[in-house]
Amino acid sequence: MASLFKKALDSGKFVITCEVAPPKGTNLEKMAHHVELLKDKVDAMNLTDHQSSVMRFPSLGAALLVKEMGGEPILQMTCRDRNRLALQADLLFAHSRGIHNVLCLTGDSVMLGDHKEAKGVFDLDSSQLVAAVRLLEKGKDLGGGELDGGVSFCAGAIVTPEANPLEPQLIKFEKKIEAGAEFIQTQAVFDMEKFTSFMDYAGQFPVKVLAGVILLTSAPMARFMNANIAGVSVPPELIDEMASAPKGGALKKGIEIAGRMIRQISEEKICAGVHIMAIGKEELVPEIIAAAGV
Numbered sequence: 001m002a003s004l005f006k007k008a009l010d011s012g013k014f015v016i017t018c019e020v021a022p023p024k025g026t027n028l029e030k031m032a033h034h035v036e037l038l039k040d041k042v043d044a045m046n047l048t049d050h051q052s053s054v055m056r057f058p059s060l061g062a063a064l065l066v067k068e069m070g071g072e073p074i075l076q077m078t079c080r081d082r083n084r085l086a087l088q089a090d091l092l093f094a095h096s097r098g099i100h101n102v103l104c105l106t107g108d109s110v111m112l113g114d115h116k117e118a119k120g121v122f123d124l125d126s127s128q129l130v131a132a133v134r135l136l137e138k139g140k141d142l143g144g145g146e147l148d149g150g151v152s153f154c155a156g157a158i159v160t161p162e163a164n165p166l167e168p169q170l171i172k173f174e175k176k177i178e179a180g181a182e183f184i185q186t187q188a189v190f191d192m193e194k195f196t197s198f199m200d201y202a203g204q205f206p207v208k209v210l211a212g213v214i215l216l217t218s219a220p221m222a223r224f225m226n227a228n229i230a231g232v233s234v235p236p237e238l239i240d241e242m243a244s245a246p247k248g249g250a251l252k253k254g255i256e257i258a259g260r261m262i263r264q265i266s267e268e269k270i271c272a273g274v275h276i277m278a279i280g281k282e283e284l285v286p287e288i289i290a291a292a293g294v
Helices: 004-011 029-038 059-068 084-096 126-137 167-179 192-202 219-228 236-243 250-267 282-292
Strands: 015-020 044-047 073-078 101-105 154-159 183-188 208-214 273-277
Touching: 004 015, 004 044, 004 154, 015 029, 015 208, 015 282, 029 059, 029 282, 044 059, 059 073, 059 084, 073 084, 084 126, 101 126, 126 154, 126 167, 154 167, 167 183, 183 273, 192 208, 192 250, 208 250, 219 236, 236 250, 250 273, 250 282, 273 282
Parallel strands: 015 044, 015 273, 044 073, 073 101, 101 154, 154 183, 183 208, 208 273
Antiparallel strands: none
């Protein structure tokens, strides 16, 4: 059974996804508010899996909440925290509860997060996890055992199109597609010329690419990302544009910039759609979409 997200990808429409971060705790009220706000505005919602190695409510539980509320979840799964037994078991459980989209990630180092004493697992990497999904769909597990009841997933992965150097990313990109990834969500894209060049290369592969769009909230935030986040490069002219916003107007300017980028990607048909990352300000995603006019 094809997921609603897969049907959207296959339809040729301009696809919009966004991230929803589970809370650090069991109070799901704010997250439920975001899901209710977004479920009819986007084609699917990614539920992050201990993003930046910070312990939070599990992505699988968050995906179930989205499903229960009538939204379309994309389950994020990192290889950092679980071995192949646990990853496969979670995939079986997700499928049994009607979750049919998964984004396979290797995962950030635990040294970036709030549990630096934790031990990273990394039994598989993201390409191997995609391959595991495809094997489960054939009725077998990674140990060679037969499954009593199979699974079906729209499985994807990520790429960083503005990485420097880019070549290692291209190698990983091809490896993920060979493993069976049918969609790719990119890390933040700010330089449209670079991204268009990347898409000239990516367009030869049978995969749908969604460009990552991060909401800039201030010029200092943009400078921080440039200095601290690998593969993210906010051009000086965008930083200057953010800095020139009137007092109290930086967020409005960030929404305007994000909307402008989405509109350009849509009008120029650069890729299949966008993945909006509002990072803690999920309630602003409808405003970004409205600013894009798509």
